Amino acid sequence: MDKEVKIAVLGLGVVANGLVENLTAAKEKIKQQTGLTFSIAKVLVRSKENKKKQAEKHQLVLTTEFDEILEDSDIAIVVELIGGIHPAKEWIAQALQHKKHVVTANKDLIAQFGNELTAIAEENNVSLFYEASVAGGIPILQTLNSSFIADEITEIQGILNGTTNFMLTQMTEAEISYDEVLKTAQSAGFAESDPTNDVDGWDAAYKLMILVRLAFSKDLSLNDVQIKGIREITQTDIFYAQKFGYQIKLLAQAEKVSGEIYAAVSPVLISQTHPLALVKNEMNAVFIESEAIGSSMLYGPGAGASPTAASVVTDILKIAQNMIDSSQALQMSTSDLPSCKIHEEMTSSYYLLLSDCKVDLPAFLEKQQITPVFFKQQPKNTGAAFITNQLTVEQKNSLLEQLQQVSHIKQILSVWGK
Amino acid sequence: MDKEVKIAVLGLGVVANGLVENLTAAKEKIKQQTGLTFSIAKVLVRSKENKKKQAEKHQLVLTTEFDEILEDSDIAIVVELIGGIHPAKEWIAQALQHKKHVVTANKDLIAQFGNELTAIAEENNVSLFYEASVAGGIPILQTLNSSFIADEITEIQGILNGTTNFMLTQMTEAEISYDEVLKTAQSAGFAESDPTNDVDGWDAAYKLMILVRLAFSKDLSLNDVQIKGIREITQTDIFYAQKFGYQIKLLAQAEKVSGEIYAAVSPVLISQTHPLALVKNEMNAVFIESEAIGSSMLYGPGAGASPTAASVVTDILKIAQNMIDSSQALQMSTSDLPSCKIHEEMTSSYYLLLSDCKVDLPAFLEKQQITPVFFKQQPKNTGAAFITNQLTVEQKNSLLEQLQQVSHIKQILSVWGK
Numbered sequence: 157m158d159k160e161v162k163i164a165v166l167g168l169g170v171v172a173n174g175l176v177e178n179l180t181a182a183k184e185k186i187k188q189q190t191g192l193t194f195s196i197a198k199v200l201v202r203s204k205e206n207k208k209k210q211a212e213k214h215q216l217v218l219t220t221e222f223d224e225i226l227e228d229s230d231i232a233i234v235v236e237l238i239g240g241i242h243p244a245k246e247w248i249a250q251a252l253q254h255k256k257h258v259v260t261a262n263k264d265l266i267a268q269f270g271n272e273l274t275a276i277a278e279e280n281n282v283s284l285f286y287e288a289s290v291a292g293g294i295p296i297l298q299t300l301n302s303s304f305i306a307d308e309i310t311e312i313q314g315i316l317n318g319t320t321n322f323m324l325t326q327m328t329e330a331e332i333s334y335d336e337v338l339k340t341a342q343s344a345g346f347a348e349s350d351p352t353n354d355v356d357g358w359d360a361a362y363k364l365m366i367l368v369r370l371a372f373s374k375d376l377s378l379n380d381v382q383i384k385g386i387r388e389i390t391q392t393d394i395f396y397a398q399k400f401g402y403q404i405k406l407l408a409q410a411e412k413v414s415g416e417i418y419a420a421v422s423p424v425l426i427s428q429t430h431p432l433a434l435v436k437n438e439m440n441a442v443f444i445e446s447e448a449i450g451s452s453m454l455y456g457p458g459a460g461a462s463p464t465a466a467s468v469v470t471d472i473l474k475i476a477q478n479m480i481d482s483s484q485a486l487q488m489s490t491s492d493l494p495s496c497k498i499h500e501e502m503t504s505s506y507y508l509l510l511s512d513c514k515v516d517l518p519a520f521l522e523k524q525q526i527t528p529v530f531f532k533q534q535p536k537n538t539g540a541a542f543i544t545n546q547l548t549v550e551q552k553n554s555l556l557e558q559l560q561q562v563s564h565i566k567q568i569l570s571v572w573g574k
Numbered sequence: 575m576d577k578e579v580k581i582a583v584l585g586l587g588v589v590a591n592g593l594v595e596n597l598t599a600a601k602e603k604i605k606q607q608t609g610l611t612f613s614i615a616k617v618l619v620r621s622k623e624n625k626k627k628q629a630e631k632h633q634l635v636l637t638t639e640f641d642e643i644l645e646d647s648d649i650a651i652v653v654e655l656i657g658g659i660h661p662a663k664e665w666i667a668q669a670l671q672h673k674k675h676v677v678t679a680n681k682d683l684i685a686q687f688g689n690e691l692t693a694i695a696e697e698n699n700v701s702l703f704y705e706a707s708v709a710g711g712i713p714i715l716q717t718l719n720s721s722f723i724a725d726e727i728t729e730i731q732g733i734l735n736g737t738t739n740f741m742l743t744q745m746t747e748a749e750i751s752y753d754e755v756l757k758t759a760q761s762a763g764f765a766e767s768d769p770t771n772d773v774d775g776w777d778a779a780y781k782l783m784i785l786v787r788l789a790f791s792k793d794l795s796l797n798d799v800q801i802k803g804i805r806e807i808t809q810t811d812i813f814y815a816q817k818f819g820y821q822i823k824l825l826a827q828a829e830k831v832s833g834e835i836y837a838a839v840s841p842v843l844i845s846q847t848h849p850l851a852l853v854k855n856e857m858n859a860v861f862i863e864s865e866a867i868g869s870s871m872l873y874g875p876g877a878g879a880s881p882t883a884a885s886v887v888t889d890i891l892k893i894a895q896n897m898i899d900s901s902q903a904l905q906m907s908t909s910d911l912p913s914c915k916i917h918e919e920m921t922s923s924y925y926l927l928l929s930d931c932k933v934d935l936p937a938f939l940e941k942q943q944i945t946p947v948f949f950k951q952q953p954k955n956t957g958a959a960f961i962t963n964q965l966t967v968e969q970k971n972s973l974l975e976q977l978q979q980v981s982h983i984k985q986i987l988s989v990w991g992k
Contacts, residue, residue, distance in 0.1 A: 178866055182724035189723055293867040295721040303713040305607055306600035306887040431873055434849045439869075448596055448884040449711040449874060451857075455849055456870030466866040469724040481900035 161476045162197040164225040164256075166247060167238035168207045168218075171261060171288075172199070174461030175235065175468055176214050182469070192476050198225050200238075222247055226254050232479065233472055236260040245269055252276045252284065257485070259471040261288035261464055267362035271375060275491035283478070283485045285471035290363045291316055291440040293463025294456040295470060297488055300370040304446060309371045311445040313409040313572070316363040318438035318458035319347045319354040320386050320406045324423075325436045328394050328403065334387070346438070356385035357406065357421040364408040364421060367442070368496065372410065375493040376419055382500075384422040393509060393567050396541040397425050400507070400530040403433040407572055416499035424572040425507050425543070431455075501549040505529065505571045511539045513563035520562065524555055543571055579894045580615040582643040582674075584665060585656035586625050586636075589679060589706075590617070592879030593653065593886055594632050600887070610894050616643050618656075640665055644672050650897065651890055654678040663687055670694045670702065675903070677889040679706035679882055685780035689793060693909035701896070701903045703889035708781045709734055709858040711881025712874040713888060715906055718788040722864060727789045729863040731827040731990070734781040736856035736876035737765045737772040738804050738824045742841075743854045746812050746821065752805070764856070774803035775824065775839040782826040782839060785860070786914065790828065793911040794837055800918075802840040811927060811985050814959040815843050818925070818948040821851040825990055834917035842990040843925050843961070849873075919967040923947065923989045929957045931981035938980065942973055961989055 163179075165172050179186075179194055187193050196216060201207045204218045211218050222243075225231060234251040236258060238244055244265050248258050253276060260266065266273075266286045277284040287297045291314065300309075315321050319341060326337045338355070341347035353359050361381045368376040386406055397404050402425035410419045426433045431453050435441040440458030445451055457463040478486050510517070513533075517540050521528055528542040540563075547555065559565055581597075583590050597604075597612055605611050614634060619625045622636045629636050640661075643649060652669040654676060656662055662683050666676050671694060678684065684691075684704045695702040705715045709732065718727075733739050737759060744755045756773070759765035771777045779799045786794040804824055815822045820843035828837045844851045849871050853859040858876030863869055875881040896904050928935070931951075935958050939946055946960040958981075965973065977983055 174866075178724055181865075182726075185726075186724055293870060295717055298720060299713055299717065302716060302892070303884070303888050305891055306596055306604055307884055308600075308603075429852065429854075431849060431852045434847065434852055436847075447599075447880075448592075449881045450878070452711060452872075452874030454870075454872055457868050460868070462865075463867045466721070466725055470721050473723055474720070478899070481896070481902075484899075 159191065159480060160193045160195060161232050162195055162230045163233045163235060163472065164198045164200065164228070164231045165196055166200045166234065166236045168199050168201050168210060169237065170461040171464045171468070172237045173210065174465030175237070176216065178462065178465045178469055180214065186473070190473060190477060192473070194472065194476070197231050198228065200225060226250055231256060233257045233259060233475060235468060235472070236262060241265055241268070245273070248273055248284070249276050252280050252282055255280055255282055257283045257475045257479070259285045259468055259475065261286065261468060263289040263359070263362045263366065267365040267378070270366065270369065271491045271493065274487055274489065277485065277487060278491055281485045283475045283487060285475060285488055286366070287471045288464045288467035290366050291442060292457050292459045293466055294440060294442065294454045294458070295467065296367070296442045296454050297370055298470065298474070299454060301488060303449070304371070307449055308447040309444055310447065311409070311411045312367055312371045312442065313407055313432065314360070314364065314367060314442040315405055315432060315435045315440055316408045316458065317354055317360040317406055318440060319351070321435065321439065322346060322437045323355070324386065324389070324404055324406065327389070327391060328398065331391065333391060334389060355387055357383040360406060360408040360421045364410060364419060368410045368417065368419065369489045369493060371444070372412070372417060372496070373489070373493055374417060374496045376410070376417065376496045380419055380496060380498045382420040382422065386423050388567065389423055390567070393569070396509065396532060397507065399532065400543055401428050402426060402571065403428055404569070405432065405435070407432070409572070413499040413502070415497065417496040418499040418502050419496070422570065424570045426572050430573060503546050503548050505546050506544045506552060507541070507567070507569045507571055508544065508559070508565065509541045509567035510559065510563040511566050513538050513540055515562045524558055526555060577609065577898055578611045578613060579650050580613055580648045581651045581653060581890065582616045582618065582646070582649045583614055584618045584640070584652065584654045586617050586619050586628060587655065588879040589882045589886070590655045591628065592883030593655070594634065596880065596883045596887055598632065604891070608891060608895060610891070612890065612894070615649050616646065618643060644668055649674060651675045651677060651893060653886060653890070654680060659683055659686070663691070666691055666702070667694050670698050670700055673698050673700055675701045675893045675897070677703045677886055677893065679704065679886060681707040681777070681780045681784065685783040685796070688784065688787065689909045689911065692905055692907065695903065695905060696909055699903045701893045701905060703893060703906055704784070705889045706882045706885035708784050709860060710875050710877045711884055712858060712860065712872045713885065714785070714860045714872050715788055716888065716892070717872060719906060721867070722789070725867055726865040727862055728865065729827070729829045730785055730789045730860065731825055731850065732778070732782065732785060732860040733823055733850060733853045733858055734826050734876065735772055735778040735824055736858060737769070739853065739857065740764060740855045741773070742804060742807070742822055742824065745807070745809060746816065749809065751809060752807060773805055775801040778824060778826040778839045782828060782837060786828045786835065786837065787907045787911060789862070790830070790835060790914070791907070791911055792835060792914045794828070794835065794914045798837055798914060798916045800838040800840065804841050806985065807841055808985070811987070814927065814950060815925065817950065818843070818961055819846050820844060820989065821846055822987070823850065823853070825850070827990070831917040831920070833915065835914040836917040836920050837914070840988065842988045844990050848991060921964050921966050923964050924962045924970060925959070925985070925987045925989055926962065926977070926983065927959045927985035928977065928981040929984050931956050931958055933980045942976055944973060
């Protein structure tokens with residue numbers, strides 16, 4: 157089955173460059189293993205002049221008009237790598253309506269408009285694939301779609317944002333402050349000048365929405381994710397977490413609780429003996445609990461031109477092979493998923509950091525029927541850090557109320573894991 | 575595409591039972607997501623009487639005659655779960671010749687006769703799939719075949735044997751001896767009464783052969799794997815490894831070195847900060863280095879009825895979907911792979927444990943131009959443990975020769991990682 161598949165790429169930034177290089181380098185290997193030849197027919201850019209050198213290097217045909225791609229009937233697959241919502245959404249919709257398969261790495265778009273766009277793909281019997289939108293180089297979406305079809309996922313957790321994981325790792329290992337590490341990450345081009353999307357947890361929440369769609373066949377709305385970022389994490393928190401045997405990580409988690417889904421993105425304490433604790437710097441990982449397989453984890457780079465491009469290529473190959481074998485287009489998920497019923501409150505143990513404590517804290521906690529698992533009080537008895545036993549939300553709220561009367565609560569974080 | 579696919583299962587042991595239960599439990603979900611219905615048409619057993627209860631529970635049709643399966647033209651897929659080489663090999667060959675797809679979890683068989691059996695599958699345009707043969711519930715083979723098609727793998731490492739990993743973990747955490755933990759593992763039915771296959775590294779070597787086939791498209795012969803088991807590992811070794819910041823793990827590894835492949839199964843020291851160090855007890859993991867993606871890892875249960883059955887179901891689903899979509903049968907690898915050129919010798923740093931040391935060891939090592947990275951000498955100066963800098967094989971041999979003249983070398987292990 158020797159076939160040539162023509163691709164158009166929207167955008168010529170770092171990932172698009174990675175894609176061009178990867179497809180060029182792997183051309184022979186792909187042909188040998190699949191019988192397919194891929195060629196990039198057109199690349200949409202804002203200005204031909206700015207991208208002239210890159211175009212010459214890889215003999216790319218540039219265009220500034222999306223319509224030229226839309227109307228080129230030889231182009232079977234459109235790869236969207238411009239990011240953002242507009243005009244990416246409109247272009248993807250039009251490409252699908254013109255019976256072109258679409259591959260995208262655009263998590264914001266897929267999280268918010270994935271169902272709508274998938275519906276257009278279904279109507280037109282073409283595929284919309286987006287492996288690279290979650291956890292860059294990790295093939296998590298295709299794994300959810302293949303290895304877990306006959307299984308039942310009960311929990312999924314991810315370290316999904318490389319920027320915050322880099323920051324927390326550096327705060328731990330290089331012992332530098334949040335502000336310092338943010339500057340380092342920004343000057344290395346690793347964090348945006350406005351870091352909101354990363355540090356406040358929005359990026360991880362978008363990715364969690366996509367994971368939930370594939371893991372639970374449910375539609376999770378952004379409003380239903382309890383989101384807390386890492387701005388308030390200090391070196392003192394990291395110091396005590398380590399002393400107690402934990403790492404602080406920004407964890408995205410979704411868990412089935414009696415037919416409902418609990419969904420949250422928040423900094424949590426993870427035991428140093430759990431595989432997620434060793435996911436460092438810009439690496440990502442997704443941890444899954446399921447009925448048949450039990451515990452499993454996929455680990456890999458969360459971003460970067462080359463790993464992201466590798467995931468895009470995997471999508472392209474899958475679409476192309478299906479194009480040849482089948483008249484029915486594949487989708488990553490269906491467009492008509494039922495909404496999640498949301499479980500708001502979880503039992504958890506908590507890490508607490510106090511200052512200005514006016515009482516004998518161990519005696520006070522005993523009175524509140526709290527049995528701290530770990531406990532450290534500073535010499536002069538006004539500051540303390542401890543980890544509670546498992547508390548219901550009611551118990552936690554009652555504890556906080558009591559503590560506020562006798563001390564200043566500087567930090568409270570969930571401890572993840574049973 | 576509503577289709578019913580009939581399956582025959584050879585054997586009705588724990589994995590087969592897991593398969594029956596998994597397929598029954600997931601029937602509706604599979605149908606909904608793929609349009610396919612699977613039914614187990616016949617199960618081959620040695621004695622119908624012994625399996626009567628199980629058969630009644632799941633309404634299974636038992637047979638003691640393989641020919642009844644072979645000649646049942648409704649049966650599209652045969653799942654081999656009896657293990658061992660004979661008669662599994664002959665039955666798989668016959669099933670393939672009768673145009674039936676085959677799924678197996680039989681690593682010994684696939685490692686040794688995978689090419690031969692794949693050739694028969696290719697000739698008959700049916701599939702031979704064996705996801706469950708390596709690392710039980712981890713979808714490592716399909717990931718190698720999909721996510722890495724356009725990538726170039728340079729190294730692959732695995733903790734592939736659950737029994738030895740359980741033993742080493744218990745020796746580390748419960749501080750019990752090799753002999754004690756072996757007895758525990760045996761009485762829990764976790765290790766065989768003759769543990770050779772696990773503790774001497776053969777099981778991991780077979781799995782490595784299969785991994786190499788998919789990761790490097792090369793045929794690795796068992797004779798070309800440098801195999802060393804865990805029988806000689808003592809608690810003293812584990813004590814020092816931990817003191818130096820390492821875990822001892824039985825690691826299967828294959829690495830490209832200037833066009834050749836270095837392949838080994840041996841107990842090595844892995845840094846406690848590497849994700850492989852947290853793979854505990856019966857869990858397995860495969861770590862991959864590749865050009866495009868960089869570092870990635872898959873982690874999950876290495877054995878057990880339910881995870882293994884889940885991998886078998888993944889194979890069954892893939893074969894069935896391909897049956898419907900395409901006239902060309904898929905294979906996990908081709909039968910005509912070129913042989914590996916073997917790279918025998920690797921630069922490495924080493925952990926050494928000495929007794930009866932008759933010299934001032936630091937001075938002695940300095941004279942040998944060895945700069946130990948970690949060093950511990952016992953008070954009375956006759957025993958010592960240390961980790962060397964990176965040594966070529968020549969340098970290592972020269973060091974050992976010199977050390978033998980002044981001390982007793984109780985242990986030498988490679989330290990894995992750069």
